[in-house]
Amino acid sequence: MKKNHRHTLFASICFILLSGTILFGCGQASTQTSLKQKKFDRFLNSCFKEYAAENTVTLHFKLSNPSAYGIKTPVSPTYGDLSSDALKKNCSRSKELLQKLYTFPSSSLTKKQKLTWQIFQDYLNESIMNEKYILYSSPLGTNGLQSEIPVTLSEYRLDNEKDIKDYLSLVNQVPELFTQILDFEQERRNAGLISPSFVISDTIDQIDQFLNASEENNPLIQSFEDRLTEVESLSKDQKASYIANNRLLVTDKVLPAYKSLKTSLQAYTNDSKNTSSKERLCEYKNGQDYYKFLLMSNVGTDFSPEDCITILESQLKNTVKDISSLTTKNKDLYTEYLSATPALSAPKEIMNTLKNDSLIDFPEIKNISCQLKNVPDALSGTSACAFYLVPPIDSTKDNIIYINKSRVDSNELFSTLAHEGYPGHLYQTNYFLTTNPSPLRTFLHCAGYDEGWGTYAQLYSYNFIEFKNVDEQTTKQLRQLYRDNDLLSLSLSSLCDLYVNYKNYDENALANYLQTYGIDKDSAQNLYRYVIENPTTYLSYSIGCYELDQLKQTMSDSLGKAFKISDFHESVLNVGSCNFSILRQEIEKETEILSNVS
Structure with missing residues (x-):
């Protein structure tokens, strides 16, 4: 929903009268402010150019036409310098850029510039803090x-x-x-x-x-x-x-x-x-501090590890309770769950359905194309279930979603494409570009926002799924059971991450914990190894989605009957990727505007 902010007639008259007495002074201040805003935009664009031109791969995937942004393509292609010394120099450079950022008082900036200022400050501070943890992250592993x-x-x-x-x-x-x-x-x-x-x-x-x-x-x-x-x-x-x-x-x-x-x-x-x-992150010197840093920087949450455990344990308990309630009301529901076949199975059909159904509660974007590709056989054994390849910011025709056929069964394809496509990553990425952000914003990502949105979209998509030969009442129950199953799996996996990397559960302790949920030792071992290789990754999905749900509930409580889910979605999408403290602040502002309108 596009909002127009109009002066009342009385305010307009007052403005005319005031401008008659202080016209020169206002004009001078306005000109100075405008110059500061233009200078700030030049600063942001120079930072974007610096980041984009860091290496050939980054530049090529970020822009299809670098010259239009004033960037010269390097004569000699390169992957860039991946040494620890180079990473330390990046941290030092962040300190320099932060000092330059502070020369622009936010009071002289536009609303959109102020938001970018805040997000960039957050990004630079995290880069500086990361200096002491540079060696904690390995370039190897299955996602290496x-x-x-x-x-x-x-x-x-x-x-x-x-x-x-x-x-x-x-x-x-x-x-x-x-x-x-x-x-x-x-x-x-x-x-x-x-x-x-x-x-x-x-x-x-x-x-x-x-x-x-x-x-x-x-x-x-x-x-x-x-x-x-x-x-x-x-x-x-x-x-x-x-x-x-x-x-x-x-x-x-x-x-x-x-x-x-x-x-x-x-x-x-x-x-x-x-x-x-050592194996678990907390076994290393300052390992727990590094884990807290990852929660802040990757997940983008203010919650402590202890807070996350409390949240996820409660979510897990409530989800198990809901599953029990559903299967008690309908004794055959679990059998239906195991045998139910989604009405759509072709990826292109699913994408078109998701795209059209998303128009109900999400703002429309046009002229977006997407290719669906299979992960090559040579990479299928270790690649993710699916992933979205972000297109250059000046060419949205190159959206690509990879599907790993060896790891995604037909019952998961609908929610997988919702997460990666509509209304998930592909949709969110392309929508944000329609807001005409500073190009620099496309480098300032928060995994908790991105994956939280993807998970939110995945769970929301079950509102649209249909099954073959299933009545309406059972369809509603199956949709909720699908949601609950995803939440249970994600909550449990995230808790394993916290228990292993922060609470120091070894493999046996984790296996004993998971056994209470009917998970065998081999699966426990796989999960143990995954969270060690990818600390806080699961929390980007689970806590990220939880944060969005909390923001939605807060807006709903504030607006009451005037609340529209489409307004919430549009508000989150307009802000774009950032930590949840900043997102919360922006959603509160938007809620206040909506409450005045209603």
């Missing part, structure tokens, strides 16, 4: 750089011949990139931050899966040749030459680099199995 590179290169846009040459240069640099990864990991080990043996083993398993793929199934070969056919400016001979060059680089550079990385990691295995090595 070695798993990201194939997908990143597979989706590297080839709009012209320069893109092709840059891509081939990046493929050629994979060995140097892996050398940087190993150097960083060795520095961690020297500091006593030795990755657990299972992290090394999982990384090796992932490398093996990539290496064992046939040449035709290698994503770097298959995807490159598919994209190359779309570059119309090239002759057949040029395309053939580039195809041969790419295959040679993959064979002579990339595959040997992965083999070398595997060999180096195998040498680490014995050290990692040493009984003195």
Whole structure:
């Protein structure tokens, strides 16, 4: 809903009268304010250019036309410097930028600028605080750089011949990139931050899966040749030459680099199995403090770990109670749950349905296209169930959602596409771009907001799901049971994260806890390992969604009968990604405006 703020007639007359007596002074102040606002925009744009041009990959995925933003494409493509020294320099640079930010008094800025000022301040402060924790995060693991590179290169846009040459240069640099990864990991080990043996083993398993793929199934070969056919400016001979060059680089550079990385990691295995090595985050020096920092920076919440435990335990208890109530009212509901088949099974059909149904309670955005792709077989064993690839901010036609067929069954596809597509990540990302934000905002992300919104969208989407041969009453009950099942799983997984990384549960203690919920030892082990590799990740989803639900309830309580769910959605979307303290402040302002209107 677009809001117009009009002066009353009396206020307008008063303004005219006042301007007659202090016209010169007002004009001067207004001009000075306007100049400060323009200067602030220039500062934000300079920061955006600096961040975007940090390396070739970031620039290429952020902008389809860098020159339109005054950015020159580097002559020599690069992945950038991944050393700890470079990361420390980034922290120092954040200190410099923070001091520059403070030279712009917020009183002279527009409403939108003030919000960006706050969010950027938060971002820079977190960057500065992160300096003492640089070595706590490993570049390895199932979500490590070695798993990201194939997908990143597979989706590297080839709009012209320069893109092709840059891509081939990046493929050629994979060995140097892996050398940087190993150097960083060795520095961690020297500091006593030795990755657990299972992290090394999982990384090796992932490398093996990539290496064992046939040449035709290698994503770097298959995807490159598919994209190359779309570059119309090239002759057949040029395309053939580039195809041969790419295959040679993959064979002579990339595959040997992965083999070398595997060999180096195998040498680490014995050290990692040493009984003195640590696994859980809280076992490391300042590990609990780092966990609190991750809660603040990644999840974006003011809640302490203890608060999160209380919230999630209560949510878990209430969810179990609701499931019990549903299955008591309908004795056959669980059987229906196991046998129910969603009415839609084709991904494109589901996306179109979600897009249309979302118009009921979410603001409309137009001219958005999306490709649905399957995760390559060579990456399917260790990739996520699905993920959304964010398009360049100046080209929304390149939205891509990857679906991992090996990890998403037909009953999960509807909610998965809601999370990644409509009204989840794809929708939220593209909607925010329609608000004409400062380009810098596209770098200032809070995982708790992003994944909280994705989870909120996922749970909300069950309002739209239909089942084959199921009556209306049972459909309503199944929708709630689907929600409860997602909440139970997410609450339990998040509690495991807290118990392991903050409360120091070992694998046996976690298995005993999960046994009370009917979860076997193998599943407990998988969960134990996941939360160690990805501390607070689950909380970005669970606590992020909880924060949004609390904001919705607060707005509803304040507005009473005047509350519209569409107003809440629009308010959250207009603010964009930020921590929940800032979001809460903005939602309170919007609630006050809505209460005055009603």
